[in-house]
Every structure is written in C-alpha cells, then in structure tokens.
Amino acid sequence: MKYIFFSFFVLRLFASDEFITKDEYAKMLYHNPRGIGCHKCHGEDGKGLELGRYKDGNTTVIIKAPNIKNLPFKRFKEAIEAPRHKLMPQYFLTDKEIKTLYYYLKKEDAK
Template identity: 45%
Template sequence: MKKVFVLLIVFIKFLFADSFITDVEYGKMLYKNPRGIGCNKCHGAKGEGGIIATYKELNKIDRKKYNKNLVAPAINELDPQEFADGVLKSNKIMPMYFLTKDEIIAIYKYLKISNKESKNDK
C-alpha cells in the first residue's frame, strides 16, 4: 500500500510539473531543427550569420561574370521585435517555419544566452 501511495505522489508530481526542459534548452533544440532545416545551417551556430552560397552573376554592362555571395544576416544582436518580424514575415530566401510565439521566444532566449556565454569566455 505504501508503494502505491509513493508512486501516486510521484505520478502527480510529474503530471503537474511545468516542464522537463528549460526555455533555453527548448530554444536550442528548435534553433538546430525547427521544422526541417535548422536556423544554424544558414545563420551559424550562434546566430552570427554568414555566407550560404557563392554564385556567378553576369554583369549586363561589361558582359563579365562576377562572384556574388548569398549571405544570411546575423540574428544574434536583434531586439525581440526585429527577431520575431524576421521569423514571421515572408522573404525570398528564408523558408517559413510557422513557429508559435513561445517557440520564437525560446529561440531568442537561446541566442541571447549562448552569445552572452561566448562573450564571457573571451
């Protein structure tokens, strides 16, 4: 009887627990793979941005081909509203992820914490 009572208490504790992972852990998980390709593939491990691809473009005036870079912007220094707008608004290159408000906040928190830790390590 005592074991049943203890198991019942443990079950109820887990049933009403807020979360098994923190917002930052959830944000890290989402950043690496929100709905397919992860944000880190284009924006870098800590949101620092970078070159996604290099291609050649024909200059119509001199008829020469020049190297061009497709660049993902840095997202680790944006304010919360700019960050949310970037995720929610459609553009020609970044895919739409249809993240919830809580998911966007979790990713934002992860970027802020991970960048703060990087600055402290230097």
C-alpha cells in the same frame, strides 16, 4: 533483470521530456524548428553563414544568411513570421517558440 532494466530505460525515455531544461529546449528548437534548422544558415552561434557564391559577369555575388544575434525582438519576430523571404523558408512558430529562439541567441551571446 533484463526486463527491469529495459522498463527503466523506457520510463526514462518518456520522462525525459518533462525534465528537459529551458536551455536544452531552446537549443533543440533552434536546431529543429519544425523545418530546416536555423543553424544550417545562420550558424551555430547565430552570427550568419555564407551559403554560396556565383559569378555574375566580373562580379562575385555572395549569398549570406545574416547575423541574427543582436536584433530587437520586434524585428526578429516579424522576420520569422513574414510570409515572404528571398531565401529563408517560412516557419509557423508560436509566440513562445519565437521568444525561446530569441532567448537562445541572447544566451549564446553571454559566452
């Protein structure tokens, strides 16, 4: 009986990939885009986060990741594919993956 249960569990594990919904996939990709998750800097909702601050003489410099929710798709895609950023790491994502991330951020908008 134990073994039957176990093989059922293993089958479920392998099968789960096929039954993942588009929304689940989009969320997964935003959190794990073959590199550091977008949410770590741009926040769960894509509205951006403060990453740190330091003093430069009398002024405080705030380091932020921008809001990426309301960008036109072209700008979104070009930014992700750009080879050089000041802070953001470089990603190697397919067109489909970039579209999925864009979809994810738009979807979060609707809430």
